[in-house]
Amino acid sequence: MKNFLKVLMPLALILVAVSATAPAAERPGDRLARAIAGAHRDPANVRRDRYRHPAQVLRFFGIRPDMTVVEIWPSTGWWTEILAPYLRNTGTYYAATAAPERSGENRRHHSVLFNKFKKYPDIYNQVKVTELSPPQHMDIAPPGSADMVLTFRNAHNWVAGGYAEQVFQAFYKALKPGGILGVVDHRADPGTPLELMKKSGYLTEKLVKGLAEKAGFKFVAESEINANPLDPKVTLPDGVWTLPPTLELCGKMPAGAKKNACVAKYTAIGESDRMTLKFQKPAR
Numbered sequence: 001m002k003n004f005l006k007v008l009m010p011l012a013l014i015l016v017a018v019s020a021t022a023p024a025a026e027r028p029g030d031r032l033a034r035a036i037a038g039a040h041r042d043p044a045n046v047r048r049d050r051y052r053h054p055a056q057v058l059r060f061f062g063i064r065p066d067m068t069v070v071e072i073w074p075s076t077g078w079w080t081e082i083l084a085p086y087l088r089n090t091g092t093y094y095a096a097t098a099a100p101e102r103s104g105e106n107r108r109h110h111s112v113l114f115n116k117f118k119k120y121p122d123i124y125n126q127v128k129v130t131e132l133s134p135p136q137h138m139d140i141a142p143p144g145s146a147d148m149v150l151t152f153r154n155a156h157n158w159v160a161g162g163y164a165e166q167v168f169q170a171f172y173k174a175l176k177p178g179g180i181l182g183v184v185d186h187r188a189d190p191g192t193p194l195e196l197m198k199k200s201g202y203l204t205e206k207l208v209k210g211l212a213e214k215a216g217f218k219f220v221a222e223s224e225i226n227a228n229p230l231d232p233k234v235t236l237p238d239g240v241w242t243l244p245p246t247l248e249l250c251g252k253m254p255a256g257a258k259k260n261a262c263v264a265k266y267t268a269i270g271e272s273d274r275m276t277l278k279f280q281k282p283a284r
Helices: 002-021 028-036 054-061 080-087 104-119 155-161 164-174 194-200 205-215 257-269
Strands: 068-072 092-097 128-131 146-152 175-186 218-223 274-280
Touching: 028 054, 028 080, 054 175, 054 218, 054 274, 068 080, 068 164, 080 092, 080 104, 092 104, 146 164, 155 164, 155 175, 155 194, 155 205, 164 175, 164 205, 175 205, 205 218, 205 274
Parallel strands: 068 092, 068 146, 092 128, 146 175
Antiparallel strands: 175 274, 218 274
């Protein structure tokens, strides 16, 4: 027995030394924090973290680095800057863009996004670009391939355009059974008329939940992560675009004290009051 212990003890010491020097496995939360803190992010985008709460939102939706995730209409890539490095190598990130030829704004967004890809190929070279342009292009990812579909402040555009039902059906088609749909959008008060929603850019939770459930999704949970009780909502003169980051009303004013006061007023309110809703495609 003594001889056995003499052999065992040195082996145990070696194992302790190896475990002490071996690098610890990176936890998903650490990886997300690293993506959010990345030097590749546009400083202007970083300043908006306080309004958009990226870590809290993505954790609420249940994201993991091994997932296949589709982001709908990434615009200039605010969330792309976080999702692409987070999912790189271990997962898959689809950027389902809007067709650039459909508007001048889309062309600008497309240009900014793809310039970002070119500037940081070591971060974005695994991004898969697809297109969501109803009703012609609706295949945002291969059918039944996605673990998660995410859309941030886009549903009001689809409602105004009259094709929201088809878009939610495209989400359902792309997701695996049990897959998650995460929706963030500007929130109208209950009972707001549809035409006022279309004009203002604010939607009721009831409307969004109805669209998801009609497509086949089951409502899972909601969060107040992105709530803003200071937001006057549909009474704003230019709807949601009155607030940062657009500041549309202030942008119409000539430079001077009045414009500065306008910017200060609406910047003090902050970005819009937003719903944060989680849905699931039923498992087979």
